[in-house]
Amino acid sequence: MYWGFLGPEGLQGERRVRTLGLGAAVRHFNQIAVPGMGGVWFCKQLMLPLLGIHVAGNARATGIAVSNIEVANAIEAVACLSAYQDLNWNRDPRLKGGQKLRGASQPSFSQARKRSFYVSQPMRMSTVEPLLALGFVDGEGERFNAMRLNDKGIRFLNSALDKFTPRNRSVPAHLLAWVRGSEHAVTTYQLTQAISPLTRMPAYSVAILREQIEAFAPDSSRRRAALQWVSSGNVSPDWDARPAEIDEGHWHDLRIGARFFVARDAAIDLLDAVEQEIASAGGKGFALDSTQRSARVAELTERLRSKAQEFLRVGDDRSLFGDARIFCRECVTEDALVPLAKRDGRILRYRQGAIVPGAAFNHSARSPETPAQAEAAPPETGWPPGISRRIDSLPWMSLDLRGELDKHIGGKSDEEE
Numbered sequence: 001m002y003w004g005f006l007g008p009e010g011l012q013g014e015r016r017v018r019t020l021g022l023g024a025a026v027r028h029f030n031q032i033a034v035p036g037m038g039g040v041w042f043c044k045q046l047m048l049p050l051l052g053i054h055v056a057g058n059a060r061a062t063g064i065a066v067s068n069i070e071v072a073n074a075i076e077a078v079a080c081l082s083a084y085q086d087l088n089w090n091r092d093p094r095l096k097g098g099q100k101l102r103g104a105s106q107p108s109f110s111q112a113r114k115r116s117f118y119v120s121q122p123m124r125m126s127t128v129e130p131l132l133a134l135g136f137v138d139g140e141g142e143r144f145n146a147m148r149l150n151d152k153g154i155r156f157l158n159s160a161l162d163k164f165t166p167r168n169r170s171v172p173a174h175l176l177a178w179v180r181g182s183e184h185a186v187t188t189y190q191l192t193q194a195i196s197p198l199t200r201m202p203a204y205s206v207a208i209l210r211e212q213i214e215a216f217a218p219d220s221s222r223r224r225a226a227l228q229w230v231s232s233g234n235v236s237p238d239w240d241a242r243p244a245e246i247d248e249g250h251w252h253d254l255r256i257g258a259r260f261f262v263a264r265d266a267a268i269d270l271l272d273a274v275e276q277e278i279a280s281a282g283g284k285g286f287a288l289d290s291t292q293r294s295a296r297v298a299e300l301t302e303r304l305r306s307k308a309q310e311f312l313r314v315g316d317d318r319s320l321f322g323d324a325r326i327f328c329r330e331c332v333t334e335d336a337l338v339p340l341a342k343r344d345g346r347i348l349r350y351r352q353g354a355i356v357p358g359a360a361f362n363h364s365a366r367s368p369e370t371p372a373q374a375e376a377a378p379p380e381t382g383w384p385p386g387i388s389r390r391i392d393s394l395p396w397m398s399l400d401l402r403g404e405l406d407k408h409i410g411g412k413s414d415e416e417e
Contacts, residue, residue: 028324033253033257034223036223046209047160048123052073056070077118079195079196083197093409096119100118109186133216135217136152136153155208159204160205166191171190213397229243237384257388262310267340271348285356309328327343347362396408
């Protein structure tokens with residue numbers, strides 16, 4: 001009944017990410033699809049960074065020099081560590097750091113605060129926007145270190161943790177003692193039950209979260225509608241079959257965003273193919289003479305042109321985000337590989353009329369999937385092709401809000417670390 005999986009926001013290794021200078025456009029189309037949800041897909045993802053902010057503030061009040069990021073990352077690491085220990089180190093998509101955390105049974109805070117202790121992209125990073133958008137924190141823009149819990153955030157955190165008493169004290173007090181160095185055996189049964197990503201939050205705290213998702217801020221109507229849609233099971237891969245839960249304006253924006261995402265993915269497919277051909281030729285540059293291009297590169301170039309034209313065909317609609325429009329105009333030109341290589345820069349570069357390897361070039365690059373395979377989202381998802389990944393995340397959040405996530409988690413792909 002539930003489809004798809006949430007992949008990592010980037011490819012493996014930061015240096016291998018092909019953003020193509022489209023970060024703002026990606027955020028725009030994700031935002032109009034499901035405002036304010038970021039990369040969050042289950043409830044505990046939002047509680048853990050709030051706990052980190054709260055404990056960090058308490059620590060600073062006692063004279064300890066720590067940042068929100070340090071404390072939140074350390075607490076997330078302990079939460080995943082304790083959950084892995086309960087699972088005998090089996091994998092679960094709600095956990096990160098399986099390789100990094102092995103052998104760390106009871107880390108001190110001075111160990112856990114180090115960047116090398118845990119993963120480089122913790123779950124906290126995907127919660128910055130939702131913490132603000134859902135009304136749990138106040139702060140200066142989206143700077144995590146400047147965030148502080150407001151009344152709603154304190155209410156939510158207390159409701160999630162009040163029944164747990166590690167070492168006969170509150171969870172924040174226990175973790176504050178750990179941060180200060182007076183508590184060395186941080187992991188206890190009570191703490192694991194409180195902060196493990198695998199344990200369900202109390203019903204009252206889940207109800208608070210649902211209320212904030214569905215009713216906080218003017219743009220909550222789109223979050224509420226999208227959540228109702230993915231929960232209904234009324235999902236079709238046909239863009240002409242608008243679900244009753246989604247109004248025409250919302251569906252229009254989803255469809256335009258999908259056209260952009262399909263065009264962007266077609267550009268990445270083309271760059272992947274060029275990288276593979278350069279690697280097969282021993283790293284020699286790729287000549288831009290169209291008469292010398294392989295059939296595969298020519299096919300992918302034409303496919304990119306077609307998908308970019310589909311996006312541009314919408315016309316002067318205000319929903320056509322400027323960066324996306326400029327990108328698609330570049331993609332319909334005869335020499336589209338030139339601006340694409342310039343946008344890439346790290347894996348492939350444009351130099352003196354040829355595409356050449358960049359600093360992050362993969363000399364063992366394998367042939368990417370065929371154009372037919374890249375055409376749409378995986379068939380088992382059931383979504384219309386190209387739809388925002390935020391829609392793809394919502395069924396999992398819907399399950400967790402209803403207390404049913406554990407029954408379905410076997411179908412959820414775990415993220416790369």
